[in-house]
Amino acid sequence: MSRFNPKALYQLVRSLQAQTMLDAMQYSRSVRARNRRFGLKKARGRFTSLGKVTSIDKRAQGAVIHCENGHIELHFLSAEILRVRVRQDGEFRPPFSYAVERIDFPAPTVLDGEDKQTFSARTDQLVCRVLKNTAGLRFETPDGIVISEDDGGMTWREREVRWTRKLPTDEACYGLGERAHALNLRGKRWELWNTDPMPYQRGADPIYASIPFYLGVRADVAHGILWDNPARGYVDLGAEKSDRMTFGAEDNELRFYIFAGPTPQNVLKNYTALTGHMPLPPMWALGYHQSRWGYATEEDFRKLVQEFRQRRLPCDVLYFDIDYMDGYRCFTWDRKRFAKMPTLLADLARQGFKSVAILDPGIKVDPHYPIDEEGQREDMFLKYPDGTRVVAPVWPGKCHFPDFTSAPVRAWWAGHVMTLAQAGFAGFWNDMNEPALIARKQDKTLADYVQHDWEGEGKTHVAGGHNVYGMLMARATREGLQKYRPDKRVFTLTRAAHAGAQRYTSSWTGDNVSTWDHLRLSISMALNMGLSGLPFTGPDVGGFAGSADGELLTRWMQLGCMLPYFRSHTMKGMPHQEPWSFGEKYERIIRCALEMRYQFLPYVYSVFVQCAQDGTPIIRPLFWVDPEDKDLYSVDDEFMLGDSVLVAPVLDQGADQRKVYLPHGVWYEYGTGKLIDGAQYITAQAPLDTLPLYIRAGHTLPMWPTMQFVGERPLEESRLRVYAGSGDTSVYEDAGEGLDYQKGDFRWSYFNCRFLPNGQFAIQWRRAGKYEPPYQQIRVEVVGIPSEPEMVEIDGQAAPIWYFENGVVEFLTKSFSEARITGRSHRSEKAQQTILRPPKK
Numbered sequence: 001m002s003r004f005n006p007k008a009l010y011q012l013v014r015s016l017q018a019q020t021m022l023d024a025m026q027y028s029r030s031v032r033a034r035n036r037r038f039g040l041k042k043a044r045g046r047f048t049s050l051g052k053v054t055s056i057d058k059r060a061q062g063a064v065i066h067c068e069n070g071h072i073e074l075h076f077l078s079a080e081i082l083r084v085r086v087r088q089d090g091e092f093r094p095p096f097s098y099a100v101e102r103i104d105f106p107a108p109t110v111l112d113g114e115d116k117q118t119f120s121a122r123t124d125q126l127v128c129r130v131l132k133n134t135a136g137l138r139f140e141t142p143d144g145i146v147i148s149e150d151d152g153g154m155t156w157r158e159r160e161v162r163w164t165r166k167l168p169t170d171e172a173c174y175g176l177g178e179r180a181h182a183l184n185l186r187g188k189r190w191e192l193w194n195t196d197p198m199p200y201q202r203g204a205d206p207i208y209a210s211i212p213f214y215l216g217v218r219a220d221v222a223h224g225i226l227w228d229n230p231a232r233g234y235v236d237l238g239a240e241k242s243d244r245m246t247f248g249a250e251d252n253e254l255r256f257y258i259f260a261g262p263t264p265q266n267v268l269k270n271y272t273a274l275t276g277h278m279p280l281p282p283m284w285a286l287g288y289h290q291s292r293w294g295y296a297t298e299e300d301f302r303k304l305v306q307e308f309r310q311r312r313l314p315c316d317v318l319y320f321d322i323d324y325m326d327g328y329r330c331f332t333w334d335r336k337r338f339a340k341m342p343t344l345l346a347d348l349a350r351q352g353f354k355s356v357a358i359l360d361p362g363i364k365v366d367p368h369y370p371i372d373e374e375g376q377r378e379d380m381f382l383k384y385p386d387g388t389r390v391v392a393p394v395w396p397g398k399c400h401f402p403d404f405t406s407a408p409v410r411a412w413w414a415g416h417v418m419t420l421a422q423a424g425f426a427g428f429w430n431d432m433n434e435p436a437l438i439a440r441k442q443d444k445t446l447a448d449y450v451q452h453d454w455e456g457e458g459k460t461h462v463a464g465g466h467n468v469y470g471m472l473m474a475r476a477t478r479e480g481l482q483k484y485r486p487d488k489r490v491f492t493l494t495r496a497a498h499a500g501a502q503r504y505t506s507s508w509t510g511d512n513v514s515t516w517d518h519l520r521l522s523i524s525m526a527l528n529m530g531l532s533g534l535p536f537t538g539p540d541v542g543g544f545a546g547s548a549d550g551e552l553l554t555r556w557m558q559l560g561c562m563l564p565y566f567r568s569h570t571m572k573g574m575p576h577q578e579p580w581s582f583g584e585k586y587e588r589i590i591r592c593a594l595e596m597r598y599q600f601l602p603y604v605y606s607v608f609v610q611c612a613q614d615g616t617p618i619i620r621p622l623f624w625v626d627p628e629d630k631d632l633y634s635v636d637d638e639f640m641l642g643d644s645v646l647v648a649p650v651l652d653q654g655a656d657q658r659k660v661y662l663p664h665g666v667w668y669e670y671g672t673g674k675l676i677d678g679a680q681y682i683t684a685q686a687p688l689d690t691l692p693l694y695i696r697a698g699h700t701l702p703m704w705p706t707m708q709f710v711g712e713r714p715l716e717e718s719r720l721r722v723y724a725g726s727g728d729t730s731v732y733e734d735a736g737e738g739l740d741y742q743k744g745d746f747r748w749s750y751f752n753c754r755f756l757p758n759g760q761f762a763i764q765w766r767r768a769g770k771y772e773p774p775y776q777q778i779r780v781e782v783v784g785i786p787s788e789p790e791m792v793e794i795d796g797q798a799a800p801i802w803y804f805e806n807g808v809v810e811f812l813t814k815s816f817s818e819a820r821i822t823g824r825s826h827r828s829e830k831a832q833q834t835i836l837r838p839p840k841k
Helices: 006-016 018-038 264-275 298-310 341-350 370-377 407-423 461-465 469-484 516-530 550-560 584-599 601-614 825-835
Strands: 053-059 062-067 071-076 081-087 111-114 118-122 127-131 137-140 146-157 160-166 172-177 189-192 210-217 222-227 233-237 244-249 254-259 317-320 354-359 392-394 397-400 427-430 492-494 639-641 645-647 657-662 666-669 675-677 680-685 693-696 700-703 717-723 727-733 747-755 760-768 777-783 791-794 802-805 808-813 818-822
Touching (some): 018 392, 062 118, 071 127, 081 146, 081 264, 146 222, 146 244, 160 254, 172 516, 210 233, 222 244, 298 341, 341 407, 354 407, 370 397, 370 407, 407 469, 427 469, 469 492, 550 584, 601 727, 700 727, 717 747, 760 777, 808 818
Parallel strands (some): 354 427, 427 492, 717 777
Antiparallel strands (some): 062 071, 071 081, 127 137, 146 160, 160 244, 172 210, 210 222, 233 244, 392 397, 657 680, 666 675, 666 693, 700 717, 727 747, 747 760, 791 818, 802 808
8 A cells, every 4th residue: 555645735736726836936925025014023021920919809700819910800600610811901801702602601609718828719519729929720629639720820921821730640631623643642732723734644733623622631530621712822731841731822811711520521511511512413414425536527426326326335425526616616616517516416316415515715816706706895805904805825726715703704605605505515515714725834824914803803813813714614604504494404514623613513634644544543533523522523534645455445434434424535636435446345344334334323313412412522532431540541542432332443454353442341242242341451353344343231222224325215113222231321313304303303212221130131211202203113132131031021011023043132012111031030040140240340
């Protein structure tokens, strides 16, 4: 397998748009001239600290601490969320933030206390102590566990601000958005500046999505920090000094939120309560997505559709990359290569394919292009300090850039999105929205001094316009789809993001590379995005740049079918990576991975709903299961999908087995039903056609028959695969599309599994909600029954027909309240002891 040569992409750009390269050189010369005129000076000199506390004004939800050189505001939004602000002028007007969605939490009871050394403000969940001689902060749990303690504290230098805290030796570090690194981020300095590295390798920083949210995990407590400052900045997690952590930004107010914990789940629940939850996507968006930069004609798409359906390879979504446009002009399509675009999209839809179109922010400068002419006339584009419009090179050549920090601009963009939706596109993919330029490395984005409206308040590119640009473009795109289809759910995808982006969009991990190391990176990157509050994410399966082979694509497909976002995408000029590209041997195994995704869809959907409701990530690191087990803090070659499924993909070339760590408890091997004690490493046999999966004992997996796309046919039968043991599972159902679920048209099913003293195994099923699913029959498969039962009962009546084979009891039924399996008397006690082995710790 060949390695990717970055020069290949440069050569491709040159061959596609020679004029664009000329524009890039001219742009770089113009930047140098403007820098001399408008360039912002770097802050110099020493940082100023707050000094000693001089007085304290107590407030209902906190206090204002007056110090020698500045002022601190402590404001408890809730018992678990504390906002900290520092200003030199002491003017604490309500702050504006694109990251924060709501602050109207029920007011907590805040108590205060004071002695000669400290002032404290506390709720029943979090204590903040202020040291009077330094104005340093210490955050504690009510029982005295130190969550965070200043080490240098809050300081500033001209417009630059920073906050430094102690970094305990046992604290593992997560979050911060998209990082091409192992799961635990400790020991590095991470930049907060969305960047297009085109493409990236392990260790590259920054890349596309910088989210200034940090999750710290220790055995006794977890906490979160939202650095609510969108300016160019950084987070030092022990790089300069191993026991010290620093947030820094080049501009704006020093403001952060601290989330008390005590568990990672509590932290994410409160973080997403503040910054917003992921909207529930349409069910089809959870299916398989196929993309390539290079599907350039109507015939390409019709042939693609024919191959998928004839080969019986499930797929729901096809992507239109920049080749569909007329000269890369947004909101157009090429009238020669796509002469009847609405007809094509309608034909694809009839065959079960949703179409997603790419949109870049750059609007081609062209007097004959109505979008640009209208944007100039209506004053929609970013400007320099002297009022001239920004012009910079992207795919179309010279471009203007909408100012998405302006509400009228977002509405204007949304209106044009509606025209493409009217043509038949079901979703939109926002790319190049860091924003990225085709220029020299030092000029890969807009200049620091570019002006943004910022909802009428005004702000420069470096002070925030840059880092929120992609998120607000996604917001405007989403609003356009919502206006055109107000009764439908929305699917949008973004490359760049900021805190709170989960309210508007899903994401992917950008331009990765077809290597085994990038296969491995897919897990840690997706996990940290979920731990940053943006959970609907995944990689370009197979790698965007470079040359995969059949083995790599197959192993990546196996991993991808268990990730939140499941798309294969590759670059023009590179070998094709459709599921059939490497021959029947690999196609057959990839088909199994695709079918598994569709069989697992009702379970995956339930996990999405949990995330949409309380911020719990869709995929979770193993420490989520047991935060007290420090050995799990850096495990990033396996993960949990929801509460029930542990995924341990093969990540090494040529491997047919791998070591798997199973957390404490009892687990079943998915393929064989073998029962395994947790809290240990095992060796999983994993030939190329096997993805190692493990299911928690006592959990229930809802499953569907294989379909070629979501909604291919009415669902006549559902399947419940129950893994014998003691446990609870929640399953969610609704129509999978539309907004009726917001009016109560949904159903929750609660499954409780347990053994009874008489040796019976019982499944209780409790339901809530008014949704009536289409299926009338349920196939129940109970895995882990060691010998043929004596009886199967459904709601107190003997089941008319049931089967037993290889440790699985199977029966057909309609909805029930309780099912019981009675073991044969001389075996029941042994069977119960076998299944209910106490978990090892």
